[in-house]
Amino acid sequence: MAFQQGLSGINAASRNLDVIGHNVANASTVGMKASRAEFAELYASSIGSSGGVNSGIGVTVAKVTQLFTQGNVTVTGNDLDVAINGSGFYELTMPNGTMAYSRAGMFKLNNEGEIVNNQGSNLMGYPTDEFGTRLSFTTQPLSLPTGGPIPANKTSKIETEFNLDARAPIFNTVTPNTPLSQYGTSVVAYDPQGLEVPVGLAFQKTANNEWTVYRSVNGGPLAQSTPPTVLRFKDDGTLNTATSTMPPITLASPNNPAVTFSATLDYGNATQFGIDFAVTNLTQDGYRPGELTSLKIDEGGVITASYSNGQTRAAGQIALVNFRNVQGLQPTGNGNWEANYATGEPVHGAPGEGKFGGLRSGALEDSNIDITGELVAMMSAQRAYQANAQTIKTQDQVLSTMLNMR
Template sequence: MAFQQGLSGINSASRNLDVIGHNVANASTVGMKASRAEFAELYASSINASGGVNSGIGVTVAKVTQLFTQGNVTVTGNDLDVAINGSGFYELTMPNGGMAYSRAGMFKLNNEGEIVNNQGSQLMGYPTDEFGTRLSFTTQPLSLPTGGPIPARNTSEITAEFNLDARAPIAATAVPPTPLSTYGTSVIAYDPQGLEIPVGLAFQKTGNNQWNVYTSVNGSDPAASTPFTINFLSDGTLDPATTIPPLTLTSPNDPAVTFPVDMSFGSATQFGIDYAVTNLTQDGYRPGELTSLKIDESGVITASYSNGQTRAAGQIALVNFRNVQGLQPTGSGNWEANYATGEPVRGAPGEGKFGSLRAGALEDSNIDMTAELVAMMSAQRAYQANAQTIKTQDQVLSTMLNMR
């Protein structure tokens, strides 16, 4: 009996040393979770069972469990390094089409603009509009438009915020006459191909609380345009009844291509201070190449382009399980789900019980090297003790056989 007990102890201690050695070897592996060998005693028969005796016959490794505690977060500065601070796993589509789950956030862009890990597995996420609003709860592989420039957008609205000097004389009665260029500003608009169209605005006072607005397109003389009138109330704010007609722009590449542009002067004022333009914007832009990206705590990926535009390119999804201990490790920092884990529960970072993301950082392994080395010494002593049990039993058996 002692031979079997000692042999089971040696086998279990050896298995424990394997687990500890695996932990030590992966102490620097990103997203690695420590494993622990859990032992169970063996009996020849169960308690109160009929027949036999309740004699212990050794030990076995009942299960090797994983410790899903949080690892330290180390800043790397790489835009596509992402650490999960809290619970959750990245969802990955492997090259063979299967699904895997990981805590290792070392991602890269492949030649098709897809966000992948070192094994080529695609990171899954939610589609969003250009402002980062989630469009669907169905995950899909995340990608960025790296294959070519984002298309241009023609200007559809020009917004101007300015103050016209209430002290200015009426132009027709001023001596000398006030030049049309005294109060004016300009902005660059864009046609559907991203070509620049200079647009100028000139203001001329025509009466108390009343101004004419002249427009200039592509360097034309504003005096040759048909003006429209804007009116102000006695408190200096723009009369809400003022109607501002749209401006028609012509593409410099093709005179047959014209498009309307709305103009908004809603925040314009007429106060007794110097003329000033406080804001002048338009919503068109040139084509642009991807220059950089950033990922916020909620997982929204924002891409920046050479034309100064930024737009969201998707949101990283996280997955969790009712029983994370049921996850099956498959190597390369990945786990696979099975019947023991239950169905995956998907969500966005920072929502509910899901952790938030830290871009430009990685989660270190949660392995405590000091604890592992102490456990290794304990496992070694257990191995030696069980070997001594076998040695002692052998000596007893030898003594019996050599009795005269």
């Protein structure tokens, strides 16, 4: 009887409207993937059975699948908003310890410096060294050193690049004599606590193609080192490193002069040409303590933290996962999915490697729901509901006519 067919059609259309309504409601949900109701016909018996082929007895919703197509990427400017442009899912550790997977890249820092989403789930990634090189393929919760400043680093090397005037007279050969400060410069080094240690350098021409270096620390007088630092230049004006003597410099802490440490002085780029004295580069590798000021995430998922002392350090790399059968993922709400036997084991990787998509920091992936298409589908589902209701009404009229026959 048509009652069965009509009732199954109404139930299927109602389920389809539920799916469409869920899509429309989540059209603005970050990382949302549209769902689609897929129908299948019902028969009382199959082809080839002894009873032949019976007429169909209705329709059923065979499955509600999700469409894992790429959503549009919208720029937000928030450092911890991250969009996946391509394949892959973020791996999350839920507060209860279970694993979940998501495309919603709205992350934040909690009070322990861990990177979490709005539900407090930890974003998983790979540990790296300070230069961003991956140290392990085992994922762990990503965190940033927000609990205190990064420690200071004492100066261990000072690099110089300058030109000494080849036209300068040799010391004590002219009157008035060339003052020691005529050719000099300075740089600020740092002790183990990050305190500034001023270092002065002065150069005195003692022979043709030969200069003696005088040094001072913490504002003290200029003096020769022991053994003396002597720079000897070749005829082409470049430094003769084989005959020059360049001992390290001893630095002292401003708080306690008894605390000393050594730093090398690199003069390898020094020259002696017939132009004015000029310093083109003077750097050292020490720095004071620093607080976290900002961070950025590159396309490969490496998180780089910037500090108030001008230093930058990598703090880990975001991990991505994928599955052989993404349709097997079970949605659990809040933009998360869970894996099961139908998905296969998760395959880990890094953004931009292999089939994994790249990351876009300061942006979010919108839902892939086409609101116009959903509204058209809603009208079609409504018409299907009305048509099935009409079959029930017609069958009721036929039955009523039969019962009223005399």
